[in-house]
Amino acid sequence: MTLRKAPNLTLAAALAAVAFNSSALAENPFKPLATYTVSGEVAEIIKATPDGKTLIYTDSASQVIGFVDITNPASPVEIGTVSVAGEPTSVAVTPDGDFALAVVHGTPDHLAVIDLDNPEAAPVIRVLGGQPDSIAISPDGLYAAIAIENERDETVNEGAMPQSPAGFLTIVDLVGDPVDWDLRDVSLTDVADRFPTDPEPEFIDINDDNLAAVTLQENNYIVIIDLPSGDIVSDFSAGSVTHKADLLDDEVIRFKDLLVDSRREPDAIHWTPGGNLAVANEGDYDLDVDFTGGRGFTIFSPSGDIVFESGETLEKEVAKAGLYDDSRSDSKGTEPEGIEIANYGGKSYLFVGMERAKPGAVAVYELKREDSPKFLQVLPTGGRPEGLLAIPERNLFVTANEGDGTISIFQSK
Numbered sequence: 382m383t384l385r386k387a388p389n390l391t392l393a394a395a396l397a398a399v400a401f402n403s404s405a406l407a408e409n410p411f412k413p414l415a416t417y418t419v420s421g422e423v424a425e426i427i428k429a430t431p432d433g434k435t436l437i438y439t440d441s442a443s444q445v446i447g448f449v450d451i452t453n454p455a456s457p458v459e460i461g462t463v464s465v466a467g468e469p470t471s472v473a474v475t476p477d478g479d480f481a482l483a484v485v486h487g488t489p490d491h492l493a494v495i496d497l498d499n500p501e502a503a504p505v506i507r508v509l510g511g512q513p514d515s516i517a518i519s520p521d522g523l524y525a526a527i528a529i530e531n532e533r534d535e536t537v538n539e540g541a542m543p544q545s546p547a548g549f550l551t552i553v554d555l556v557g558d559p560v561d562w563d564l565r566d567v568s569l570t571d572v573a574d575r576f577p578t579d580p581e582p583e584f585i586d587i588n589d590d591n592l593a594a595v596t597l598q599e600n601n602y603i604v605i606i607d608l609p610s611g612d613i614v615s616d617f618s619a620g621s622v623t624h625k626a627d628l629l630d631d632e633v634i635r636f637k638d639l640l641v642d643s644r645r646e647p648d649a650i651h652w653t654p655g656g657n658l659a660v661a662n663e664g665d666y667d668l669d670v671d672f673t674g675g676r677g678f679t680i681f682s683p684s685g686d687i688v689f690e691s692g693e694t695l696e697k698e699v700a701k702a703g704l705y706d707d708s709r710s711d712s713k714g715t716e717p718e719g720i721e722i723a724n725y726g727g728k729s730y731l732f733v734g735m736e737r738a739k740p741g742a743v744a745v746y747e748l749k750r751e752d753s754p755k756f757l758q759v760l761p762t763g764g765r766p767e768g769l770l771a772i773p774e775r776n777l778f779v780t781a782n783e784g785d786g787t788i789s790i791f792q793s794k
Contacts, residue, residue: 408757408758409757409758410725410728410730410745410757410758410793410794411745411758411760411778411791411792411793411794412791412792412794413760413761413789413790413791414454414455414777414790414791414792415454415455415456415457415789415790416763416787416788416789416790417449417457417787417788417790418785418786418787419438419440419447419449419459419786419787419788420447420459420462421440421442421443421445421447421462421786422440422442422443422786423440423441423442423443423783423786424438424439424440424447424767424768424781424782424783424786424787424788425438425439425440425441425470425767425768425781425783426438426439426469426470426471426472426515426767426768426781427439427472427768427770427779427780427781427788428472428473428474428481428770429451429474429770429772429779430474430478430497431474431476431477431478432478433451433772433774433775433777434450434451434452434775435448435449435450435451435460436448436449436451436457436770436779436788437449437472437474437481438472438768438781438788439469439470439471439472439483439768439781440462440469441468441469441470441486442468443462444464444465444466444467444468444469445462445463445464445465445469446462446463446465446469446472446481446483446493446495447459447461447462448460448461448462448463448500449788451777451790454775454777454790454792455790457788457790461500463495463500463504465483465485465487465493465504466485466487466491466493466506467485467486467487467488467490467491468485468486468487469483469484469485469486469493470484470485470486470513470514470515471483471484471513471514471515471516472484472516473516473517473518473525474497474518475518475522475555476518476520476521476522477522478497479496479497479498480494480495480496480497480559481494481495481497482494482495482516482518482525482553483495483504483516484509484513484514484515484516484527485513486512486513489508489509490508490509490510490511490512490513490529491506491507491508491509492506492507492508492509492513492516492527492553493505493506494506494507494559505559505560507553507559507560507562507564509527509529509551509564510529510549510551510566511529511530511531511546511548511549512529512530512531512532513527513528513529513530513551514528514529514530514532514582514583514584515527515528515583515584515585516528516585517585517586517587517593518555518587519587519591519608520587520588520589521589521591522555523554523555523556523591523608524552524553524554524555524587524591524608524609525552525553525555526550526551526552526553526585526587526593526595526606526608527550527551527552527553527585528548528550528582528583528584528585528595529548529549529550529551529566529582530548530581530582530583531546531547531548531581532548532581533579533581533599540666542576542579542581542599542666543576543578543579544579545578545579547568547569547570547578547579547580548569548579548580548581548582549566549567549568549569549570549580549582550566550567550569550582550585550593550595550606551564551565551566551567552564552565552566552567552606552608552611553565565611567606567611567613569582569595569597569604572597572602572604572613572616573597573600573601573602573616573618574618575599575600575601575602576599576600579599579600580597580600580602581597581598581599581600582595582596582597582604583595583596583597583598583648584596584598584647584648584649584650585650586649586650586651586652587608587652588652588656591607591608591609592605592606592607592608592614592652592683593605593606593608594650594652594658595650596619596647596648596649596650596660598646598647598648598663598665598666599646599665599666601618601619601620601621601644601645601646601647602616602617602618602619603616603617603618603619603647603650603658603660603681603685604616605683615683615684615685617681617684617685618685619644619645619646619647619660619662619679619681620644620645620687621642621643621644621645621675622640622642622643622645622662622675622676622677622679622690622692623639623640623641623642623643624639624640624677624692624693625637625638625639625640625692625693626638626639626640626676626693626696626710626714627696627700627705627707627710627714628640628710628711629710629711630707630708630709630710630711631707631710632707633707634700634705634707634710636693636696636697636700640676640693643664643673643674643675643676644664644667644673644674644675645660645662645664645674645675645679646662646663646664646665646666646667646673646674646675647660647661647662647663647675647679648660648661648662648663648665648717648718648719649661649718649719649720649734649769650720651720651721651722651731652722653680653722653729653731653748653751654722654724654729654748654751655751656683657680657681657682657683657688657751658680658681658682658683659678659679659680659720659722659731660678660679660680660681660720661678661717661718661719661720661733661734662674662675662676662677662678662679662717663675663713663716663717663718663736664676664713664716673712673713674713674714674716675717676693676695676696676713676714676715676716676717677690677691677692677693677694677695677696677717678691678695678717678720678731678733679691680751680752680754688751688752689751689752689753689754691754694756695715695717695733695735695744696714696715698744698756698759699715699735699738699742699744699759701759702742702759702761704738704739704740704741704742704759704761705738705739706737706738706739709737712737713737714737715735715736715737715738715742716735716736716737717733717734717735717736718734718735718736718766718767719732719733719734719736719743719766719767719768719769719780720732720733720734720769721734721769721770721771721778722748722771723771723773723778724773725771725773725776725793726776726793728747728749729747729748729749730745730746730747730748730757730771731745731746731747731748731754732744732745732746732769732771732778733746734762734766734767734769734780735766736765736766736767736783737765740761740762740763740764740765740782740784740785741761741762741763741764741765741766741780741782741784741789742759742760742761742762742766743759743760743762743766743769743778743780744756744758744759744760745757745758745759745760760778760789760791762780762782762789763780763782763784763785763786763787763788763789764782764783764784764785764787765782765783765784765785766780766781766782766783766789767781767782767783768780768781773793776792776793777790777791777792777793778790778791778792778793779791
């Protein structure tokens with residue numbers, strides 16, 4: 382691990398007033414605690430050690446994994462970085478805290494396994510069969526699942542899909558020494574009907590039954606895979622939305638236009654306490670329509686029935702908080718990208734991260750009823766929050782902000 386002196390944190394007191402202007406004080410369970418600038422260039426995906434005292438983030442621009450000590454969350458201290466010989470796209474930590482697993486786009490694409498007891502040692506490298514996008518580890522620590530996206534080249538045919546090679550899911554059996562871990566590939570071709578030869582899996586979440594929910598974002602599709610067997614047990618289209626929206630970049634914020642049959646194209650996905658699936662409807666690929674993305678979040682049943690749809694209400698709350706960026710109205714709006722769910726003090730909360738708020742924002746909902754989440758507050762973050770992380774055992778919530786290389790830390794009451 383390369384040790385670096387970290388810059389002093391900047392307390393986020395200036396953001397506190399903004400964070401609490403969208404609803405009554407009693408409805409705001411989280412408050413800004415600190416904003417920390419990483420030593421490298423960007424902070425994208427972020428995880429923590431099981432004790433919640435060390436943050437681990439990806440910095441693709443610097444080709445490193447970074448480590449930040451938050452023993453005192455109001456005074457973060459960067460411990461150092463580990464080079465991973467390529468661009469890390471995601472990272473996960475085993476439940477026992479022994480290893481950090483980073484998936485890396487490089488030559489070749491690979492999985493870098495970092496021994497957290499000896500991070501200065503060279504990572505164990507396992508070669509992957511394509512370009513990875515995300516990784517998740519099962520709660521019991523028996524499996525990792527890697528989305529091999531093989532992302533399309535936007536310079537080829539104006540980025541039109543389909544493109545080869547096809548993406549797939551890689552299952553890693555986390556048994557024994559990392560050099561002995563078995564890797565199994567699951568084909569995702571001929572599943573979605575939009576681009577059946579080009580699935581491009583994006584994001585993964587794994588529940589206690591070792592079912593991996595995977596978004597095929599550009600295909601506007603969701604697949605559920607049983608990790609022990611590698612079988613697809615459910616798959617369905619994410620469908621489209623029709624609701625009010627601001628579709629004009631005219632320096633006027635008004636939700637009076639109509640977004641019609643816009644594909645959700647979800648990015649992040651998360652199992653809910655009730656066994657449903659919450660997705661952030663960012664939108665991504667639509668060359669044939671003027672407006673893209675669902676601009677909200679949806680909760681599906683595992684078979685694809687809609688349990689809840691936020692419609693225009695999410696962006697309206699962001700506008701009330703003064704964080705809506707009208708210049709994005711004619712594209713994908715706030716681009717909801719991240720989803721996180723956790724229990725704090727006996728209450729379940731759902732967090733929705735928006736990459737294109739001004740500068741960035743996370744909406745917080747109470748998830749007592751999954752068919753009617755209760756909006757509570759909007760948290761202002763650094764620019765373009767890419768990674769969302771709940772640390773309920775320490776009453777903390779964290780975002781990694783790709784746009785400005787910061788980490789935002791919030792504390793629950």
